[in-house]
Amino acid sequence: MNDFSRPMPVPTPISQPFWDALAEHKIRIQYSPSAQRYVFYPRVLAPGTLADDLQWQEISGAGSLYSYTVAHRPVAPHFADGVPHILAIAQWDEGPRFATEIVNTDPSQLRVGMPIRPVFVDVPDDGITLLCYEAA
């Protein structure tokens, strides 16, 4: 009865451009010209100002490791095969932060502030591309 496959994102009409870009192995996030800042996650109005001027812009995805933890116990049964699991916060060079998973990297290499780069992980069964990161 329980479905313990990994929970996958389900895009909404507002967030769809983000996921469409990931499918092309590109990263597009929103930008508010009036607030002069990038915004993540996708919204209908700019957070803070509620300005109705969000536009999609491509970013490189390069950033740094804001913080991380190594989970030695599965965070949920859905991730039972995934430990040790590096739960990370990426800080994009453009400003916003992004919850992600660090892959292809030994936990002992990790340092707060280290440069990291995108790893696009296609999940064809779900029609989704996830945005993971690795040491740059």
Next chain:
Amino acid sequence: MGLRGEAAIVGFTELPASKRPTGPLESTLEQWARLAAATLADAGLPATAIDGICTGHLQEARIFAPSTIVEYLGVKANFAEMIDLGGASAAAMVWRAAAAIELGVCNAVLCVLPGTPLTPVSEKKPPEVSDSLHFGGSSNRYGSPQAEFEIPYGTLGQNGPYGRVATLYGATYGYDERAIAKIAVDQRFNANHHPGAIFHDAPITVDDVVNSPVIASPLHMLEIVMPVMGGAGVLVTNADLARRSSNRPVWVKGFGERVPYKMPMYAENLLQTPMIEAAQSAFSMAGLAPADMDMVSIYDCYTITALLSLEDAGFCEKGAGLQFVADHDLTFRGDFPMNTAGGQLGYGQAGFAGGMHHVCDASRQIMGRAGTTQVTDCNRAFVSGNGGVLAEQTTLVLEGD
């Protein structure tokens, strides 16, 4: 701005923590009624005095919880509110109750948080499967930012997000796992002297903490609360009823509340917690300073939560928390009595009633009812609440006559 300090906590109930229910299962509503009766009995006031309630969620009613409760209790409320601030709810209830009383809306407000999530079930009406079973405080519903942008990568619940806070703290200010472990050890000592605590008969050492398994680095198992069954409540009244109650009134002199986000990864600086503003508000409203407190009861779902709260509430400088913990005896007999009933790390966390543990801890001390753990001449206390991952934070400054 703020309270005049003319409303008081006059009675409280905190059920002993247990790993399993100790009797037949009861619905949240039934638990509510029993906690209400026990709290009124503790205060020595009749149910007819009640004219306000603050509640959390009810298992039996997803919406309209407050009216469901007043109807079940058979009381009439001028103020009936559901508070949804997680572990910050308890302190949030107390200040809302005090505000309703000072506005003259109410005379006596019950604030109750049942803490036994195992309720009777019927296969004829099976319970809705809740996200919280596997995802903790994270929402996995369609359209939830967490469902779309956090949970797929494993950012869910509490352990991982708090581990990231501790990692960043260490990278910023330095980290000493033995120093932070002392928070759990001192509180365990307090728990060892409190019969209701889940760990009342199990002492621990710093070695025990640092040798316990790492759950989400750098946090060890013994730095993380144990979920328990329980429940707690307090009664807040006006001065007239307070004078007629059985206990020394615990006046609500100041409060603070700050709710800036759901996930602190979106904070400008994750290490500058909402406690900074919440505590400044409470102290300035009360006209008191951190150094004026005779004891503190600091929300401690994790050691790192307590550490950051001590710093951001102003008990020590930012980044100096580990040294502060090392330099002070945090036990009830020490120079900085903190979480004298064990904190949640020592007492156990009965769901959102865990926040009420701290309100009860401070009330017990100011009322002079803490028995062997009584802090001498305890007249002033600081209480903190914390919801989610350092997202919702509330504070109280309490004072006896």
